[in-house]
Amino acid sequence: MSDRAAVLFANDAFYVAFLSNDFETMETLWARQAPVSCIHPGWHHLKGRDLVMESWRGILSNPEGTPFQLRNATANVHGDMAVVICYEVFQEASLVATNVFVREDGHWRVMHHQSGGSPPPPPGEEPETPETIQ
Amino acid sequence: MSDRAAVLFANDAFYVAFLSNDFETMETLWARQAPVSCIHPGWHHLKGRDLVMESWRGILSNPEGTPFQLRNATANVHGDMAVVICYEVFQEASLVATNVFVREDGHWRVMHHQSGGSPPPPPGEEPETPETIQ
Numbered sequence: 001m002s003d004r005a006a007v008l009f010a011n012d013a014f015y016v017a018f019l020s021n022d023f024e025t026m027e028t029l030w031a032r033q034a035p036v037s038c039i040h041p042g043w044h045h046l047k048g049r050d051l052v053m054e055s056w057r058g059i060l061s062n063p064e065g066t067p068f069q070l071r072n073a074t075a076n077v078h079g080d081m082a083v084v085i086c087y088e089v090f091q092e093a094s095l096v097a098t099n100v101f102v103r104e105d106g107h108w109r110v111m112h113h114q115s116g117g118s119p120p121p122p123p124g125e126e127p128e129t130p131e132t133i134q
Numbered sequence: 135m136s137d138r139a140a141v142l143f144a145n146d147a148f149y150v151a152f153l154s155n156d157f158e159t160m161e162t163l164w165a166r167q168a169p170v171s172c173i174h175p176g177w178h179h180l181k182g183r184d185l186v187m188e189s190w191r192g193i194l195s196n197p198e199g200t201p202f203q204l205r206n207a208t209a210n211v212h213g214d215m216a217v218v219i220c221y222e223v224f225q226e227a228s229l230v231a232t233n234v235f236v237r238e239d240g241h242w243r244v245m246h247h248q249s250g251g252s253p254p255p256p257p258g259e260e261p262e263t264p265e266t267i268q
Contacts, residue, residue: 096178111212
């Protein structure tokens with residue numbers, strides 16, 4: 001598997017955990033050696049593993065979280081780090097996310113996530129992944 | 135100068151170029167070896183140096199660009215890459231930005247920028263840089 005495919009796979013795993021309220025998996029997907037940070041839409045930024053994990057524990061403990069579709073994920077890989085951009089498409093609105101990954105012990109793990117308001121994803125642009133998560 | 139201070143200095147340089155409509159300097163601040171990307175608020179994502187630079191050329195050619203203040207810049211450095219989070223405070227609204235830097239030939243250069251809507255920066259949090267850019 002190419003680095004790019006592996007990073008997009010890790011990005012998919014992040015959204016599978018997100019959409020299935022799977023906090024235990026979400027926790028394993030975040031970096032342990034690199035310092036982490038997160039910006040949820042409408043929140044102040046969070047810095048440090050404790051604050052970031054606390055936020056995900058809260059978000060994923062809500063069984064009525066609004067479902068969304070992951071669209072148009074695309075990765076730029078540079079050595080042992082990568083930037084993934086993707087769209088989080090809700091029924092009424094769209095967000096665009098930056099997910100920064102680092103390679104730790106052979107695994108691509110999330111170092112930073114920002115998601116914020118966006119136009120809908122560009123139409124006609126083929127996703128790099130064969131299937132999108134819904 | 136510590137890596138963290140150097141990254142925050144590079145982040146300051148990015149905003150000085152931004153706020154002074156200095157496209158030539160802005161161009162030098164972006165990575166040349168790493169693949170770059172950018173998400174301006176309300177835009178679709180841009181991938182690749184040509185598209186990203188074209189966007190900055192357009193933005194910085196507008197002499198009536200709305201001024202803002204850079205606030206609460208904070209950096210997480212991990213080897214030869216770093217994530218900076220900072221707030222872009224306009225008179226009527228605030229944005230929060232992720233700026234991803236990579237070290238190339240001893241220089242910290244921008245690999246990715248995302249800026250999107252945010253609450254105002256958290257009050258009472260001291261910026262890591264002694265002075266903010268206004």
